Structures are given as structure tokens and as C-alpha cells.
Amino acid sequence: MCGRFALGGERDAILNDILGAGIFEPDEDAEWLDREDYHPRYNIAPRSRAPVIRRRQNIDEDSALNGNNREQSSSEAENSATPEHKQTRTVVQTMRWGLVPKNAKTDDYKLTANTINARAETILEKGPGRGTWGNVIESRRCIIPCDGYYEWLTKDAKTRLPHFIRHPDKTKKLYFAGMWDRIMFPSENPDEQTKPLYTFTIVTIPAPPDMEWLHDRSPLIFSPTSPEDMEKLKVWLNPDIHWENGIRQLLESYLHHSLPEPYTIYQVPKEVGKVGAESKSFTEPIAQRKDGIKAMFAKQQQKSNSPESLPSKRPRSSTPEKMSSSVEDSPRKRVKQEAPSSPSKASTSTPKKAPSSPRKKANNTPAKDPNIRSISDFFATASPRKTQP
Numbered sequence: 001m002c003g004r005f006a007l008g009g010e011r012d013a014i015l016n017d018i019l020g021a022g023i024f025e026p027d028e029d030a031e032w033l034d035r036e037d038y039h040p041r042y043n044i045a046p047r048s049r050a051p052v053i054r055r056r057q058n059i060d061e062d063s064a065l066n067g068n069n070r071e072q073s074s075s076e077a078e079n080s081a082t083p084e085h086k087q088t089r090t091v092v093q094t095m096r097w098g099l100v101p102k103n104a105k106t107d108d109y110k111l112t113a114n115t116i117n118a119r120a121e122t123i124l125e126k127g128p129g130r131g132t133w134g135n136v137i138e139s140r141r142c143i144i145p146c147d148g149y150y151e152w153l154t155k156d157a158k159t160r161l162p163h164f165i166r167h168p169d170k171t172k173k174l175y176f177a178g179m180w181d182r183i184m185f186p187s188e189n190p191d192e193q194t195k196p197l198y199t200f201t202i203v204t205i206p207a208p209p210d211m212e213w214l215h216d217r218s219p220l221i222f223s224p225t226s227p228e229d230m231e232k233l234k235v236w237l238n239p240d241i242h243w244e245n246g247i248r249q250l251l252e253s254y255l256h257h258s259l260p261e262p263y264t265i266y267q268v269p270k271e272v273g274k275v276g277a278e279s280k281s282f283t284e285p286i287a288q289r290k291d292g293i294k295a296m297f298a299k300q301q302q303k304s305n306s307p308e309s310l311p312s313k314r315p316r317s318s319t320p321e322k323m324s325s326s327v328e329d330s331p332r333k334r335v336k337q338e339a340p341s342s343p344s345k346a347s348t349s350t351p352k353k354a355p356s357s358p359r360k361k362a363n364n365t366p367a368k369d370p371n372i373r374s375i376s377d378f379f380a381t382a383s384p385r386k387t388q389p
Contacts, residue, residue: 002202002219005149008040021224024090033093042282045275046098046116052200054142055088055239099201101132118201120251128243136179139239144176151215164268177203177220205254226260
């Protein structure tokens, strides 16, 4: 499927790209309807507005609405036009993404949630006149230009990584096959003039072999650098070519389609998954974003090399030669200083006390002074007590 795409150019630049691709006829002026509704967007989500390329009848299409605010079918409008009015011209028109079926009673979000994409297999199965796509496949086909589109790679149940797919030439657009329709909802105020709502859908096909690793579906893309694709683009736009004389064969040719050239695919920031988020960097590889990883390291390198980031040095009071001579004259040069040795593993454990051999105890008593007498000397000289028999 295709759930997000980007178109960031200004209106004049987009028109020049379309003219350069040869989509307008040589004698046609580049006309853009509802151009004021277009704004450059790098994260176009469903129900957002984007330009489409289509063929417009020379009559005022809004006159196909009758007094009951019911729009005529495309076949009724064509039959009511005179032959000269049946001529068509190529125009660009800003429309809302998500086709609203012509039988819708209200502009309900749930109605368009499943109509942002139209599977080519379903269109082929039902054919014209059946279902939502059968009402528009015959004469309301269109082209959606874009810079590229987003697809999410599923790594596991919790991890989905957005990728951007674009033409290998960054200056080239991709052109999606699409279908459009128009509806007029009744106004609550009978006196109020209501404006028709133009909506579109994008046709999808099975992903080409080169892109199956990313997703199993892909928009039907006409490459501007492929002459064959551009011929088929003109067939798709031509309202005079109908189902049996070209449209069915065109769709079938893309069911097993190989890319004319490998598209450029790379991972982009996860912020693109948020509806309403807008940044041109969404279309750039993560590593090359101005706020990405490569830029972050470059800024850090630049900051580390700046003079302000260098460590400040102490001012020297003397030259190295003077410092050397002062050290040599210092008294400390005579003192041998050794770095303390770290204790070995053996020294950290408590050493066992070695058994000492018996030796004669040294007499460390000082010599006795003859003039000094101890108290025991008095008892030794006293007469012994007489014992009774």
C-alpha cells in the first residue's frame, strides 16, 4: 500500500516538472485548478490535499449538477455535451486524498479510510460499472506527481522502520496511477452555494522483485525516464481509451512488472509516522540529516578543534633553560629520591614467626653502685630469731 508521500516543490516548479516530462500536450497551457489549496508538504497523509493531473472537459463540469444537488454520472455528462464540448485538455487540480464514493451521504472519515488505495487486482476482477472503482475506471483516471513515498519495514512486532523511495535522479518526480471522483453534499442552508468535493485514490500493484524486501505492495508508478512508462501514462490519462481497448491490458502488464531502473531507498526518521509532523529532513537519509548522527559528530569535532575548547595553560614564569639550571643548583639534587615500591603480594600477607634457637640470655642489668643499698640488705644483716625448743 501507499500511506504517505511527499511533494515539497512550489507550484511553478511542479508545473515546470510536469511540462518537462511531456505530460501536457504541446499546444496546451499549464492550468492549475484550486491551486490556492496546495501547500508544499513532506508528509502527505490520507485526507490531505495534493495536486493530481487529469483530463478536463471543455464545458464547465460543475454544470453537470442538477437542481437536486445530485451529480450526473460521467457517462450522463458526456452524453449531454455537444461534440465540440467533448474535447478535453490536461489540467492540474488540487484534490483530497481518499476517494469518496458517489453514493456517500456524508463526508465520513471511515468511508475514505479504505479508499486511499485501489488494488489493481480488484479493479481487474470487477471491471467497469461494478463497485467503487468500476464507476471511475472508465473516464476518471488521473496521475499523482510526488517526490517519493514512504514505506515501513517491519522488523518485529514492535519495530517498524520508515523508508523513503524516490527516483534515482533526485530531481525527477514519480508519477502514480490514480482515479478521481467528485461529489456534492447537500447544504444545510438551501440558499448557500456548496462547492463540489474532488477526491482521489492511488492504484497499487504487487511490489516488484527489487522491492519485496520492504513491502509486498507498491503504487503503480510511471517513471519519467522510461519511454515505455510515459507512453502508458498518456494512455492512462486519455479518457477516449476505455476498458476493453487498452486500460485492462495496461493494468495486467503491471501485475508482474519489473522496475525500469532501481529506485533509491533509504531509512528516514521515525517522526514521519506522526500525522501532521512536517520537515524536509523526512526525505533525507538519517545519516545525512542536518540534525542527524553525521552532523552531530561533525559539530562535536568542530567544537573540539575550536580555540575556546582547548584547555588553558599556566603562564610560564621562566624559560625552560632557566628552569633546568635552577633545578640543577637546588640542594634537592643531592638527595636521591626513589619512587616507593608497591608492596608485593607476599608482603601483604602476615609473615609466619620463625622458631628461635635457644641462646643465653644476656645480662643487661647495670653494675651495682656500692653506695646504694636495697631494703633486702637490712634483713640480711639482722640477727636471726631464736626458735624455741
